Amino acid sequence: MPPIPDAHHAAFDSLVTRARQLFGNAVEEKLIAPYSHRLPTFRVGQLSVVGEQWLVVDVEPGPYSRHPHQRWELDWNSDLEKAKALLEKYHVRQLLAPSxxxxxxxxxxxxxxxxxxxxxxxxxxxxxxxxxxxxxxxxxxxxxxxxxxxxxxxxxxxxxxxxxxxxxxxxxxxxxxxxxxxxxxxxxxxxxxxxxxxxxxxxxxxxxxxxxxxxxxxxxxxxxxxxxxxx
Structure with missing residues (x-):
């Protein structure tokens, strides 16, 4: 696996910054340094974001959830704002968690x-x-x-x-x-x-x-x- 490009790390950092603005210390962060072969990731509750070939936003359902498992594979460049909008939806409308x-x-x-x-x-x-x-x-x-x-x-x-x-x-x-x-x-x-x-x-x-x-x-x-x- 090639290292994550610097531009992707910068995009991921901006997404983490937005998550911290919304959720503060509830963000569980695992950022990986540039040139590493490991993937950067963070989690808020049951919502996780992973930077791989795509910017993947994944929400796991819980036993009492009325919402199915959800997964988005987003383009690093053109879909970055959509990824931020998903975080904002999770925050404002409380729809993406298992409960x-x-x-x-x-x-x-x-x-x-x-x-x-x-x-x-x-x-x-x-x-x-x-x-x-x-x-x-x-x-x-x-x-x-x-x-x-x-x-x-x-x-x-x-x-x-x-x-x-x-x-x-x-x-x-x-x-x-x-x-x-x-x-x-x-x-x-x-x-x-x-x-x-x-x-x-x-x-x-x-x-x-x-x-x-x-x-x-x-x-x-x-x-x-x-x-x-x-x-």
Whole structure:
């Protein structure tokens, strides 16, 4: 096998850069130096990209996937932007992973980045994965995200209670959970706690999510302001 040309390495580097912009530390990277006979590759969840004769983008289905195995063989030069567009589709619409939960975990890790700790576990009963998130910044909220194979997502924490999203193999709840996580991690806002329920407000006071009945409650309405993880 001849070495990967320098131009192909440059193209692959630009694709890795775009992946890191979208997914941060969730990108598992195995770049190979120029003139090597080994192939450069990286992975985000179940999506992998390999630089060989073609630029190959491959997505493996999981046991609960509604999407078949997908594979694209793209031209190094003319199809580079298409490869980037596939990454963006994976990121924005959450369609290319074996389940939306896989995308959610990858996105969560990327959002936390260096501003906190995100620890993934598969040991909690009834849930496929649990991500425990702890901030480095004072005033940000610690929480955990629990995900089932049936697209049930729970965001749980001492200041939140038990916020449940989705279920019945529908993606809508996962998308709402994604919006809540983005507010907790990068936007900040307020949690309004009442006797009956809790809800999440943005910095302008508009409702982002809720009311959540299985949440932390109080006899007198309380507004808990929190900061994002990022400075």
């Amino acid at each position: 939306s939960g896989d995308v959610l975990v990858a996105r969560l890790i990327a959002l936390v980045g260096e501003d906190g700790e995100a620890t993934v576990s598969t040991e909690q009963a009834e849930f496929d994965r649990t991500v425990t998130v702890t901030p480095h910044r004072r005033g940000a909220i610690p929480f955990e995200v629990l995900i089932t194979s049936g697209f049930v997502v729970v965001i749980n924490g001492p200041d939140l209670g038990w916020w449940t999203f989705g279920g019945d193999y529908e993606d809508d709840g996962v998308e709402e959970a994604q919006r809540v996580l983005e507010h907790l991690l990068i936007r900040g806002g307020t949690i309004r706690i009442t006797r009956r329920a809790s809800e999440l407000l943005d910095t302008d006071g508009s409702i982002v999510s809720g009311p959540h009945r299985d949440a932390v409650r109080t006899r007198h309405t309380k507004n808990l302001h929190f900061t994002p993880y990022r400075q």
